[in-house]
Amino acid sequence: LTCGHCNSGGAIFGREVAALAIVPTVPSNGGLPGTDPVLAPPGEECVYLVGNSLGLQPSQTKELVSEELDKWAKWGVNGHFTGDRPWMPIDENVIEQSAAIVGAENTEVAIMNSLTVNLHLLFVSFYRPSGKRNKIMYEASAFGSDYFAFESQARLHGLDPAEVLLPLKARPGEELLRTEDIVEAIQAAGDSLAVTCFGTVQYYTGQYFDVQPITSAAHAVGAHAIWDCAHAVGNIDLKLHLWEVDGACWCNYKYLNAGPGAIGGFFVHKKHHDKGLPVLAGWWGQKQSVRFNMDHKWDPEVDAGAWRLSNPPVLQTVSLLASLEIFARTSMTELRGRSMLLTAYLELLISDLVGKHLSVITPTCPSARGCQLSLKFNEETSCLATFAALEKRGIVVDHRKPNVIRVAPAPLYNSFRDVFKFCTALREGLNEVEKLEVAQPAAKRIKV
Amino acid sequence: LTCGHCNSGGAIFGREVAALAIVPTVPSNGGLPGTDPVLAPPGEECVYLVGNSLGLQPSQTKELVSEELDKWAKWGVNGHFTGDRPWMPIDENVIEQSAAIVGAENTEVAIMNSLTVNLHLLFVSFYRPSGKRNKIMYEASAFGSDYFAFESQARLHGLDPAEVLLPLKARPGEELLRTEDIVEAIQAAGDSLAVTCFGTVQYYTGQYFDVQPITSAAHAVGAHAIWDCAHAVGNIDLKLHLWEVDGACWCNYKYLNAGPGAIGGFFVHKKHHDKGLPVLAGWWGQKQSVRFNMDHKWDPEVDAGAWRLSNPPVLQTVSLLASLEIFARTSMTELRGRSMLLTAYLELLISDLVGKHLSVITPTCPSARGCQLSLKFNEETSCLATFAALEKRGIVVDHRKPNVIRVAPAPLYNSFRDVFKFCTALREGLNEVEKLEVAQPAAKRIKV
Numbered sequence: 004l005t006c007g008h009c010n011s012g013g014a015i016f017g018r019e020v021a022a023l024a025i026v027p028t029v030p031s032n033g034g035l036p037g038t039d040p041v042l043a044p045p046g047e048e049c050v051y052l053v054g055n056s057l058g059l060q061p062s063q064t065k066e067l068v069s070e071e072l073d074k075w076a077k078w079g080v081n082g083h084f085t086g087d088r089p090w091m092p093i094d095e096n097v098i099e100q101s102a103a104i105v106g107a108e109n110t111e112v113a114i115m116n117s118l119t120v121n122l123h124l125l126f127v128s129f130y131r132p133s134g135k136r137n138k139i140m141y142e143a144s145a146f147g148s149d150y151f152a153f154e155s156q157a158r159l160h161g162l163d164p165a166e167v168l169l170p171l172k173a174r175p176g177e178e179l180l181r182t183e184d185i186v187e188a189i190q191a192a193g194d195s196l197a198v199t200c201f202g203t204v205q206y207y208t209g210q211y212f213d214v215q216p217i218t219s220a221a222h223a224v225g226a227h228a229i230w231d232c233a234h235a236v237g238n239i240d241l242k243l244h245l246w247e248v249d250g251a252c253w254c255n256y257k258y259l260n261a262g263p264g265a266i267g268g269f270f271v272h273k274k275h276h277d278k279g280l281p282v283l284a285g286w287w288g289q290k291q292s293v294r295f296n297m298d299h300k301w302d303p304e305v306d307a308g309a310w311r312l313s314n315p316p317v318l319q320t321v322s323l324l325a326s327l328e329i330f331a332r333t334s335m336t337e338l339r340g341r342s343m344l345l346t347a348y349l350e351l352l353i354s355d356l357v358g359k360h361l362s363v364i365t366p367t368c369p370s371a372r373g374c375q376l377s378l379k380f381n382e383e384t385s386c387l388a389t390f391a392a393l394e395k396r397g398i399v400v401d402h403r404k405p406n407v408i409r410v411a412p413a414p415l416y417n418s419f420r421d422v423f424k425f426c427t428a429l430r431e432g433l434n435e436v437e438k439l440e441v442a443q444p445a446a447k448r449i450k451v
Numbered sequence: 452l453t454c455g456h457c458n459s460g461g462a463i464f465g466r467e468v469a470a471l472a473i474v475p476t477v478p479s480n481g482g483l484p485g486t487d488p489v490l491a492p493p494g495e496e497c498v499y500l501v502g503n504s505l506g507l508q509p510s511q512t513k514e515l516v517s518e519e520l521d522k523w524a525k526w527g528v529n530g531h532f533t534g535d536r537p538w539m540p541i542d543e544n545v546i547e548q549s550a551a552i553v554g555a556e557n558t559e560v561a562i563m564n565s566l567t568v569n570l571h572l573l574f575v576s577f578y579r580p581s582g583k584r585n586k587i588m589y590e591a592s593a594f595g596s597d598y599f600a601f602e603s604q605a606r607l608h609g610l611d612p613a614e615v616l617l618p619l620k621a622r623p624g625e626e627l628l629r630t631e632d633i634v635e636a637i638q639a640a641g642d643s644l645a646v647t648c649f650g651t652v653q654y655y656t657g658q659y660f661d662v663q664p665i666t667s668a669a670h671a672v673g674a675h676a677i678w679d680c681a682h683a684v685g686n687i688d689l690k691l692h693l694w695e696v697d698g699a700c701w702c703n704y705k706y707l708n709a710g711p712g713a714i715g716g717f718f719v720h721k722k723h724h725d726k727g728l729p730v731l732a733g734w735w736g737q738k739q740s741v742r743f744n745m746d747h748k749w750d751p752e753v754d755a756g757a758w759r760l761s762n763p764p765v766l767q768t769v770s771l772l773a774s775l776e777i778f779a780r781t782s783m784t785e786l787r788g789r790s791m792l793l794t795a796y797l798e799l800l801i802s803d804l805v806g807k808h809l810s811v812i813t814p815t816c817p818s819a820r821g822c823q824l825s826l827k828f829n830e831e832t833s834c835l836a837t838f839a840a841l842e843k844r845g846i847v848v849d850h851r852k853p854n855v856i857r858v859a860p861a862p863l864y865n866s867f868r869d870v871f872k873f874c875t876a877l878r879e880g881l882n883e884v885e886k887l888e889v890a891q892p893a894a895k896r897i898k899v
């Protein structure tokens with residue numbers, strides 16, 4: 004197994020991760036919509052391969068959330084300053100481990116808000132169009148929310164999105180953007196480029212962009228590189244500091260398992276700290292020592308904390324903490340090694356289906372993807388029918404319009420057995436769909 | 452009891468509120484810092500008068516939060532679309548009652564983010580300096596976070612805060628801003644004024660500004676009026692729609708009892724909907740029908756929902772819901788009536804202390820204040836010593852630098868008995884402090 008993209012051999016397939024004592028809670032088939040009790044016994048655990056959308060609940064979450072509710076009931080407002088995890092600085096409990104996961108120094112991370120809010124905060128600091136330098140480069144198939152952020156940021160500066168947005172498309176007939184094409188486009192944009200912003204792992208294709216060369220290319224033309232790490236955090240082994248990424252944001256509800264609508268993550272590289280970059284300021288961005296003075300003298304923290312606006316949401320913060328405590332028992336390097344094996348196993352088990360029923364649009368090089376494989380079906384109808392057949396069998400994956408099923412063996416909690424079960428069910432599902440297709444000619448299958 | 456400010460007679464003192472079946476959880480003395488077990492028996496409930504900082508926990512909160520955690524464990528990602536309160540539109544559960552509390556139409560409210568973030572979002576839409584019209588008018592003693600928002604918004608537009616910020620001070624020797632002075636200042640600023648932003652109830656003095664005349668005056672000169680309702684929501688009977696307020700934001704952790712770092716509230720008047728105002732856009736601002744299309748075509752909701760950015764934080768949302776369900780059993784009109792009585796009672800019971808030990812800086816007219824009275828002590832040392840003496844007796848109030856104690860009988864849950872107990876403890880505390888002062892001359896009391 005040697006790869007043309009990165010020249011790595013089998014060594015990238017790491018060891019099995021150390022036994023994780025605190026495992027997430029896996030839903031039973033019985034609770035899920037669309038399951039068939041014969042094919043998926045109600046009392047058995049489902050096969051959950053959708054950590055790319057919402058990760059599973061750590062077994063400690065309920066306890067930690069309850070603890071904070073109990074403090075509130077017991078102490079009222081005094082909880083802000085009392086006990087093991089006083090609320091006032093409660094985010095300090097989630098900084099160190101978050102930083103370890105994204106490869107940052109502790110001072111480079113803030114845990115706050117939600118992803119799209121944080122993306123805007125980064126744009127306020129790093130997108131400062133002036134004169135000719137006003138362009139934003141991004142993937143033509145960027146996640147919708149990111150695109151809307153780019154567009155509205157352009158408008159905020161009185162600029163016409165049609166003029167300043169630079170979407171990059173894959174070459175005709177290709178699904179993936181090539182690093183060399185991105186770098187070339189950056190060079191071509193030159194001093195008209197203000198910011199590049201890519202999804203570190205592309206939500207649809209699963210492509211893991213080459214962060215470092217793209218970031219360097221942006222810097223070489225005097226632009227800033229912002230990365231949306233929604234699908235990368237807890238999935239790949241990020242080195243945001245080392246790669247000199249200017250700013251990054253992420254959500255914690257996917258591979259980070261902090262629950263629906265979880266608190267967001269935020270990174271600003273050390274080199275930009277305490278430099279007076281424009282921010283949307285709030286009292287929480289001030290140094291703790293002066294935060295309650297109520298003076299009208301802006302005296303910000305000298306690190307990423309300066310970007311904070313409001314007092315931290317307590318339940319959201321401990322919900323993340325419950326998950327980070329599991330990650331603290333391992334490392335992203337270890338998890339990434341395990342993940343590469345898991346995904347390679349998935350790839351292997353479906354290799355004979357490729358071409359016939361579906362194609363895998365995710366890169367084949369393990370270094371150019373995270374854990375997710377995106378299966379593209381030849382037809383939308385067979386994609387939807389296969390999705391339903393998987394659902395019946397207690398396999399939870401997700402469908403993205405029009406004809407893609409995303410399968411994501413989460414590095415932290417999915418097993419080789421999960422992958423095996425998925426592949427078995429996929430085979431059964433495809434057979435079922437095929438029979439249906441033989442029985443009902445295409446014209447009648449519209450409403451599958 | 453007739454008042455020179457508003458000409459109302461006793462009629463403003465409403466009836467007792469209907470019995471509230473679900474009452475918040477009151478901390479016991481034993482759990483609180485600084486209590487003396489002799490003066491405040493550990494097993495007894497404290498007197499909690501600090502709902503202006505963090506409201507008490509509704510008895511249903513834990514149950515509702517648990518329910519969502521259970522759904523997550525049981526359904527995983529399917530919780531977004533399954534059950535009674537699917538997560539995808541979970542904020543719909545808190546809109547109607549929030550709107551009722553602030554006097555808005557349902558379409559005018561979004562529940563999201565945190566206060567300071569929402570204040571910035573309002574500024575993005577309503578502060579659009581152009582030419583001469585670039586000034587922001589606010590109280591010189593505005594809450595720090597609001598001031599930082601004003602300043603950073605000015606900077607965002609490349610403007611010098613020193614030139615565009617217009618802080619209003621009370622007249623020399625006075626603590627409170629007079630409505631006529633504010634209106635006059637607005638008229639004087641004329642077409643240089645872009646936005647006015649005041650704290651509806653001032654956090655320090657407890658002054659309730661005359662929202663309608665100030666808003667009208669702003670409109671008359673072509674400016675927008677934004678209101679920070681942090682200390683007003685759940686306290687006074689807001690009529691944001693009727694008063695034609697342009698935009699408002701609030702936090703839900705004070706009188707709204709949604710917990711530490713609770714989700715924020717946001718209001719944009721109907722007249723501004725669907726008018727293409729600039730926003731910081733995100734996918735969640737799109738119409739639900741197209742939100743998951745991932746097209747790069749901005750197709751926003753036609754109401755305040757257009758300002759949303761991210762998928763909603765589930766635990767935070769139900770934590771607010773638990774509280775709103777209590778408010779739904781009454782109305783702000785009813786609560787405000789009760790509150791006026793409570794605060795008048797407080798005022799009465801301390802009237803003989805005024806002048807001697809302290810003054811009340813909050814307006815005496817019930818229509819010009821919310822529930823809070825701010826007690827200003829003659830000296831910082833006696834203020835701090837009195838605060839400690841109250842703490843010993845299981846009275847929870849808060850201290851604001853240098854010499855103010857804020858006492859806030861929350862409209863929803865405080866009783867006349869709470870007020871009575873506070874006043875008894877205050878008297879005892881002042882006696883204790885007086886004895887101390889006689890025993891130790893001022894020079895030695897620095898470290899009280």
Ligand SMILES: Cc1ncc(COP(=O)(O)O)c(C=O)c1O
Pocket residue numbers: 285287312313314565566567568594596597650654679681682702
């Ligand atoms: C009047 C006022 N404005 C703004 C804030 C800031 O709130 P947040 O930290 O929720 O942004 C507060 C917080 O207490 C406040 O009282």
Ligand SMILES: Cc1ncc(COP(=O)(O)O)c(C=O)c1O
Pocket residue numbers: 117118119120146148149202206231233234254733735760761762
């Ligand atoms: C790549 C990417 N960017 C942005 C978002 C938007 O996230 P949020 O709703 O938390 O702002 C998502 C959500 O799934 C995402 O996958």
